[in-house]
Structures are given as C-alpha cells and as structure tokens.
Amino acid sequence: MPTRILPAVGDADAVRSVTTLLSQLPDAEPVAPVVDSTQLIDTLARLAAESVDELPEVVVVHERIGPVPALELIREVALRFPAVGVILVTSDASPGLFQAAMDYGARGLVALPLSYEELASRVQAVAQWSVGVRRHLGAGGDVFTGVGGTVVTVSGAKGGAGATLTAIQLALAAQASGRGTALVDMDLQTGDIASYLDVQFRRSVVDLAAITDISPRVLADAVFRHDTGLALLLAPAEGERGEDVTDRAARQIVSALRSRYEVVVIDCGAQLNGAGAAAVEMADRALLVTTPDVVAVRGAKRAVRMWDRLQIRKAEETTVVVNRHSRATEIQPPLIQKITGTPVAATAIPANFKELQSVVDAGRIHELENKSSVKQALWGLAGELGLVKVPEGAQKGGRFRGGDRGSVSFRRRREG
Template identity: 65%
Template sequence: MTIRILPAVGDPDAARAVSSLLSQLPDAEPAPPVADSAALLDALAAATAPGGAAPSTGVEGLPEVVLVHERIGPLPALELIREVALRFPAVGVVLITTDAGPALFAAAMDAGARGVVGLPLGYDELAARVRAAAQWSAGVRVHLGGSPDALPGPSGTLVTVTGAKGGVGTTVAAVQLALAARAAGRGVALVDLDLQSGDVASYLDVQFRRSIVDLAGISDISARVLQDAVHDHHTGLGLLLAPEEGERGEEVDDRAARQIVTALRARYDVVIVDCGSQMQSANAAAVELADVALLVTTPDVVSVRAAKRQVRLWDRLQIRKAADTTTVVNRLTRHTEIQPSLVARATGTQVARTPVPAAYKELQPCVDAGRMQDLDDRSTVRQALWALAGELGLAGPSAAAHQGRGGRRPRAALTGRKRRALTAGPVPGPVPAPGAGPHSGGRGGPAARSAGPFDPAGPYEEG
C-alpha cells in the first residue's frame, strides 16, 4: 500500500528536513509541504471535492497521513489537529514537536492525533509513527465505505526462507512450510523472490503467464490487481511466481518488494517468501520486514561458513540482527559431526529445535515429477518440515504430531578436525559454486576435510 503523506510545516528549514526524511521512507508518496493551517485545510477540502484536481474524490482522494509541525500557524497545532480530525476522520494526523512529554502527548491524543514525533527528527521514529497512522487510516476507510479495492494494513505473518548458499534445500523448505500452514486452514501466499532462478513453479508443476514482475510498476496495488497476478494453485496456495526471463527480475526493486509484500499480508494469513541464496535489494527488503526470517543450511563447513557470511551481511546492511534470525539445519543424520548447537555458535543465530533429516530418496520422485505437494505423509522430510511449521506457529500445535522420526535430533559427538575446522580460524581455498545442483552440499566430507579452520567469532572473511 502506498502511503500518501501531506506535511504541514511553516518553517522552511524544518520543511526541508521533513521532506528529506520522508523521501527515504519505503512505500511513501510525500506531497510538497504546505506552509500554514489554511493551506492544509484547503488542500484536504480540494482532495474530497467532486470534480477537483485530485485523481479521485471522497475518502479515496485524501492522503493517509498528515504531519503537523508544532510551529504551524495561524491556527495553533492542536486546534488544527482537532479541525482535521473532525472534518476528515479518515486521515491519520501525526504531531511533530520538541515537547514529546506525557502532558502534550495526552493533549494531542485528545485532539485526535494518531501519534507524536519528537524533534530533532529521527528516521526510525518517524517511519514507525507514519506507518501506524497509515494502517489506522486504511482500517477507517474500509469502515467508512471507501474503495472496495482498498487493502487494509498488513496483518498476515511474513516468513522469509533464505539459503546459506545454493542447493541447501531452500525451496523445498518454503513449499512444505506453505503446505503445512495451508493444511491448518490458514490463507497462504507463497512468493518466489529468487528472481533470476526461482523454481517454485517447477516444484509445484505450474505454468502461469503472470509473475511478480507484473506488479513491480504499479504504485498502488489494489485487491483486484493482486488477484490477477496471483495464481490460485489447486492445493489452496496463492502463488506469486518469479519471471521466466531471469533478467526481468531487475524490475523488482526494494520499493516494489515492500509494496507487494504489504499487499499480500493484507490479504493472506501467512505469506512465505522463497528468497533464494543471492541477496538483492528486493529479497533484502523482504527479510527486513519479516516476522520470521529463516536461514537454511546443511551441516558442513562450507554451508555453515556461508550462513555466517549471510548473517554478517544482513547485520552490516542493517537488514536483520543475528539474534532475530532462525537457522534451519537441513540434511542432518545420526552420523553428522556438525551438530545444530555448533551451527548456533558459529552463526550467532537461534537454531530451530526441529532439524530436517537427510532423505533425498524420499524427495526424488516428487522433485523429478515437479509435484512437491504429493510428498508422502510418511516422509521424514515432510514430517520434520511440518513439525517446524508448528514450532514457528504457522500450522498450530497439531503439526507436532507429524514430527515422527524426522523430528528427532540426531546425536553425535563432534571430534577431530571438523571441530577444529569450525572453531579455530579462517577457511582458505575454493568454495563450490552456489548453483552446483538443487540438492548439493553434502555432509562435510572431502570439502570440509580439505578446508582450513575458522573462528565463529572471528573477523568476516569471504573464504
């Protein structure tokens, strides 16, 4: 949902500062600041007048958020807020003030404001207040009989699934988590944001002419537009697919990704995004917005090092903290030397209680047929991933009943050179290409033995 913002700031320096910060907000469409209270009320009245200059009239023509600076005139700021709230109840008003104390906050709320932002302005606080006011405004407009295509603010749970490197099982995990949530009666959208090489369509035997690229150039994604782009799969999943022409993925930038994800969250209970393993602006934006960010790795030195690099990349770019990331260990066996506890230590992330066992023979027929939805109920991989969905709250506690053998954590002591490889120092030598195959990434055999050690807490190195 695009957030239209109208600032009312009389001081020129303050107006420039506000405009500069607003230009950085994703999904925001700020208008030029108005200089006084009369100009603000005139602009809002013009937006609702039939035949006015606004592209649409009535509630739909109003901005979602109005920012009122404390030094606006000639009408005092609190009086102006009260006037806007009375005349234009579908607009969320935010007061900008140097005094953000309890007394003024209470007075602003009494006048009808939806938030207060303290001066000097900070990006995080301004963004939070604007989004909260916009979500409130969207809800009010639905009740006031606004556009039938209007989408309310985000409400669904957003889960991103990212691979530490190629071939660790990211898409299998994303698909099975989506199927588990759907089986629990949730409305589920599965999004393929692996824009250059996404395989969700291949795994679910789908041929569909529309893709996520068709939404990239749309500034305001209505429910009807979204419905046209999402493929209704026979399993009940809503699929938003990656483009067949990988080069078109560049059309989906971070702003488009935020708009698309926000629109999906307004329509579905659960939105699961397959981010692939290559970070770009679009899937980075999704990870930043996620309620749950999963990082899939296999228990071998190369994959765990790749997971560590990914986490550090997110931290440097201020996308996500390691502590807010959950790592899923895939292809774990009784004899795997690298255990989940060591993965947690190496990456600094939480590790899901439910690991996924190594059982490619169970997967192969469904992968080759492109029908991952037909994976047998008795499959240990399916049982583990559905149990993981229950652990994450996507499928309810009943999913734990499917855990079976796939939910047991194999126990094996880590000894010898693999413990040293994960705890001593940086790993030199070549790293296999990410695209080595959809199920590459062994168990820490020759690749792990030939690699040098690394320190999980040491400096970042590409290796």
C-alpha cells in the same frame, strides 16, 4: 460519513495547533490525540482487533513524534494497518523528504506552518483513498482483515541448501491448517517454485513492480491459485526481468500481501538482491537454511554477517534451519549455532533424499507423502514457527490431524 482523524503529535503546542485546524475541517471527526509512537501503535492495534472498520481513515503524524522517528513510524503503520492513510506534517517540504515519505508509506505531506487549505485538501484525498481500500478489502470473501499477516522469508546459505523445498512445505503446512497463505518466489533470476509445483503461469511478481498502489484486485490478478489452495506469486520466466523488482517495489508487494493473507512465505534464494534484502528486513521471521557441511556453514556465517553490516537483520533476529541433518555428521546444530551466532531451529530436517526424488522429478512436491520423515520435520518446523492453526484440544495430544485433501499428521518431536 465523517472522516475520523487521529493526530500523533508529541509537542504540546503542536497538539493544540493541529487539533484546532482539524476540528475546523468539513465532515472531520478528530479523535483524542496520541503523544508518542508507542501509544499510536497500541491504539491502532486495539481498534483493529475489534474491526478494521473501527480504525480511523487518516492518521496525522507530526515530524517531532517520538521515540520512534516519524518516517520509521509511518512505515510501521503502513505495514501493519494498510487501510489507514498517513499524512506527515513537517517543516521540511523538500522533494527529497516528500519522496522518502512516499517510500515509507505516507499518503501525503503537509508543510509547517499549517495551512487550512492544504491540510483540508490532503485529508480529503487520503480519506477517499482509505475508504476505497476498505471497499476493495470487503469485496473478497477470502480477505484477511487482521492487523497484519505473518511474513516469513527463507534464504539459502548457498545454492542447493534446500530453501525452496523448505519454503514450499512451510506454506503448504500453513495453508492446510486453515490459514490463508501466499507463497512468493523472490529468487528473481533462478526461482523454481513453479517447477516444483507443476505450474504453467503468465503473470509474475514483475507485473506488480511498476504499480504504485497495489489494490486487492490487482494483487488477485497477479497471483496463481494452486490446487492446494496456495496463492502463488512467482518469479518471472525470463530471469533478466527480475531486475525490474526494486527494493521499493518489493516493500510495496510484501505490504500488499501482508494485508491480504494470514501467512506470507517468501523464498529469497541464496543470492542477495535489493528485493530480497527488503523482504528479509520486513519479515517477522527470517530463516537461513544450511546443510551441516563446512562450505554451507561458512556461507551461513557470511550471510549473517553481511545482513548485520548492511543493517538488514541482526544475527539474533535470524533463525538458522539445519537441512539434511544426520547424527553421523561431524557438524551438529549446537556447533552451527556457535559459528553463526544465531538461534538454530529446534526442528532439524533429516537427510533422506530418496523420499523426495520421485516428487521432485515429477514437479509434484506438494504430493509428498504424509509419512515422509522430511515432510513431518518441515511441517513440525511450521508448528515451531507458529505458522499453523492448531485446533482446540490438539495441543495436548500426540498427534494433530488437519485437512490436506485427506489427513495430515503433525507428530510431536521427542527430545533425545
């Protein structure tokens, strides 16, 4: 079977050099080169929309590609198209750049000026890796093979703001609507998802931390399949082991999950660590949960500013969710939006702990009744975020019913 190779080279002279050598490789099938980062992503997205099998096995990225820098481009390709192997062509073959390229998701590096032997060796190795990944992806019946799943992180403005409850219910809503969903506890020292869902487990996110290539089989061994259908990747029972999950490990874990599940919801807790910061940076949607009180709102403002300073997330790319909302409170969502400088979700979660107390105490939060105003709001939030798969014809009705061991209702929120 020929190896399809897509060159991404911006310089005209470099295009001729790269394509000439690629055409001489045994069993190689070079495709028309792309000249910038935008064209590369658009081309891969178009092919992936047809089928993962249509994607080239190897993408060769030249160091002078633009406008997105080569390493950033490699990271985007690795995240969105995990079955494609990327080779970086560069004049800097130093150990430092090699390590950086690997951290960003490259499968190999070839030094300039190009050597036929080196290029042939790298292409062959990366092609074999890509074929192996696709074979594994095709082995499971529940494998998501789209361009990449949606990753949502949920962080708390302070401890007890409700991030874990929010993350769990968002994941349950997505799963119940028919989307393969993973729920990850990245609150590594104090994560409580297992307690909320009455789970006894042996494996945790730490078991993936030291693995360089997380195959679908390895990932499947680490997750716990809950009765609701959720795939759970839990925080370690021994909090000190959470230090083993570095930001680099977190990136690899999130990338592996994104390639396998349609929706990935990550509970990052209220304390920022390297792993949580990496997850927030990679997320399609980053939620920050606050309660409408001075201490929590100040905490939300502090978190937003810190994320911005550390270049993790811009304020306008963060969505604040107001929990325990009441019309009687002095601090209302518009004021929170003004203070934090972020968008605020249109769906606010009502203050009604009595609905939650029995299921929280029993560790059965997934059994929260459908008529609960808290559940309806959180599942409405999932709809607002686009996490639920709405059946055709349900867009115009007043209520949508989906399957969650019975019936699940989504009510349209009425303004005013």
